[in-house]
Amino acid sequence: MNTILEMRGITKTFPGVKALDNVNLSVREGEIHALIGENGAGKSTLMKVLSGVYPHGSYEGDIRFRGAPVAVRGIADSETLGIVIIHQELALVPLLSITENLFLGNERARGGVIDWTAATLRARDLLRTVGLSDPPETPITDLGVGKQQLVEIAKALSKEVKLLILDEPTASLNESDSDALLALLLRFKAQGIASILISHKLNEIAKVADRVTILRDGTTVETLDCHDAPISQDRIIKGMVGRDLADRYPRRAGTPGEILFEVEGWSADHPIHPGRRVVKDIDLHVRRGEVVGIAGLMGAGRTEFAMSLFGRSYGRNIRGTARLNGRAIDVSTIRRAMDSGLAYATEDRKHYGLVLDNDIRHNVTLANLDGVAKAGVIHHEREIEVANDFRRRLRIRCSSVFQETVNLSGGNQQKVVLSKWLFADPQVLILDEPTRGIDVGAKYEIYTIVNQLVAEGRGVILISSELPELLGVADRIYVMNEGALVAEMPAAEASQERIMHAIMSGGAAGARPADGTGPREYPQ
Incomplete structure (x- = not known):
């Protein structure tokens, strides 16, 4: 199999830090090459060098593409070569249509006038290729995250891509959408398109990768061939962090105490569409020293519930009661929610979590x-x-x-x-997808922080789309679907199958005993 990409001796320095130090990467035609490492290992920096975000001259080293040396001076240069990158934060314009987004900056025009008929016909072909059935005139804002990811891939195909770079493409997707995307990459592989896949989801890498290159602290550790012998996740983790990680989830001793925080009859309507209920009569409690998980598919209303609770930062016509240590608290504004002892770490750290x-x-x-x-x-x-x-x-x-x-x-x-x-x-910390897009080493550190918080007698509400994470960290799990709680179960009695069954059927099998220790079914 011929080599399509060679990167040799790539070194990139920022003020005060060397992000890449003599990194080497080789990708073959028609292969899926996984690029992994801890956060800060240099993966995204390396891909920005390749795609022209960091232009030729701003780094040391050589790049050869399809056998010829190249000097990529910008994104336009890389796309002309057939190298297209899809970043973790999708680069789509929400209020424009699928067609407009597909050809933005690459318009189908004659004599300086856009040929919308040609653009629409080509858009239909591209959407068919990626398995998206929505009409080309659909606004991006009407699509879920999984479909938006497919639009990004269709946009790459419109540029006659030969090497597709995907940076954490499944970080915001549920399991079914993730599987569909991975299947699409395998189809591209069969067509001879090479892919570089950056992902922290080691199970996904095991499904599709032909080879794996591991970076650590800005240097190349090794490249593993997945066809030579099966590569275990523990083997990859050792390469990433430089040590064995005996347990993904740190053990935690202690028993939750009395009820610290409770929510009763909590409801909220959509902020734009009056009368559309998105959070439906939530009753929830957290004990002192307890991690309470909330499971559910994307769109189940978990984030909407958390944001409406934290200072009414989402929704309208919000109703319900929140209590801390048995006393009603005022959470009508973010400042008052914080003063009452609540904190909310958003799932969207770039827009809402940080300046x-x-x-x-x-x-x-x-x-x-x-x-x-x-x-x-x-x-x-x-x-x-x-x-x-x-x-x-x-x-x-x-x-x-x-x-x-x-x-x-x-x-x-x-x-x-x-x-x-x-x-x-805070007395109660709400963590919304706290480990999204984070490597296994950093995840372990965050789980350790959670353990320290509950050891101090605080309460943690953990919202996560990763069921193994909920099972490994939470003491008790609520299951949410279509804005309502549909089940509750101790983590010790839960499983991925049981949680998914509760989501799909609208409740867990079996009613909770009177002492509240077993699984509970919520009427629908």
Whole structure:
């Protein structure tokens, strides 16, 4: 099999940090090549070099594509070669149609006038190729995340792609959408299209990858051939983190205490469509020292519930009662929710969790400025001290606390989000997809932080689309579907099959005993 891509001795330096140090990567024609490593290992930086985001001249090393040396000076150059990257944050314009997005910057035109008939016909062909049946005139905002991902791939195909780079393509997808996307990559492979797959989901890599290149601390560790012998996830993890990870989920001792936080009759309507109920009469409680998981498919209403609860930051006509230590609390604004002892780490860290063009120091202290102020004036030395403390405790990889958060890897950005809320000293912390797009080593560190919180007597609500994560971390699991809770079960009695059955059937098999220790079915 011929080699389509050779990257040799790639070195990329930013102020104060060497992101890539003599990295080598080789990709063959028609193969799926997985690129993995911890957050901050240099995966995305390497792909930005290849795709022209970091142009020729801003790095050291050589790139050969289809046997010839290339000097990629911008994204247009890489796309002309047939190299197309799909970033984790999709680059689609929500209010434009599928067709308009497919050919944005690559318009089908005659004499300077867009030929919409030709564009629509070509759009239908591309959508058929990726298995998307929606009409080409459908606005992107009307599509779910899984379908938007397919539009991005169709957009790449419109540019006659020869090497497709996918950066965490399934991070925001449910299991069925993820499987469909992986099947599509296998179809492309059969057509001779090569793919570079960046993913932290090791089970997905095992399904489709032909070879795996592991990066660690900006250097190439090794390339493994999946056809020589089966490669275990433990083997890959050891290459990523430089050590064996005996247990994915740190053990936690202790028994949850009395009820710390409870929600009764919580409902919320859609913020734009009046009368459309998206959160339906939620009754939920969290005990002191307990991790409560919320499972459900995308669109089940988990995030909508969490945001409506945290300062009514989502929805309208919000109703219900929230209690902390048995007393009703005011959560009508974000400030009041925080003052009442709640914190919410959003699933969308880039838009809602961080001020990206601010440094780590300012982001860490943002939710508790009183903690670094004297007489209403920010005490800068104290601010630096706090930020450095969390940098050490959460092992945030950065040049200093003065580094802008936009330049951090996704996992390190997530640690800054957690630092911000930990410094706010909440009694109940809501974590919404806290490990999305994060490597196994960073996940373990976050699970350890969760264990420390509950050991201090706090409560944690964990929303996650990864069922093994819920089963490994939570003490008790609620199952949510179509805005309502449909089941509740102790994690010790739960399984992936049982949770999925509850989602699909609208309830768990068997009613909960009177003592509340077993599974519970909610009427539909």
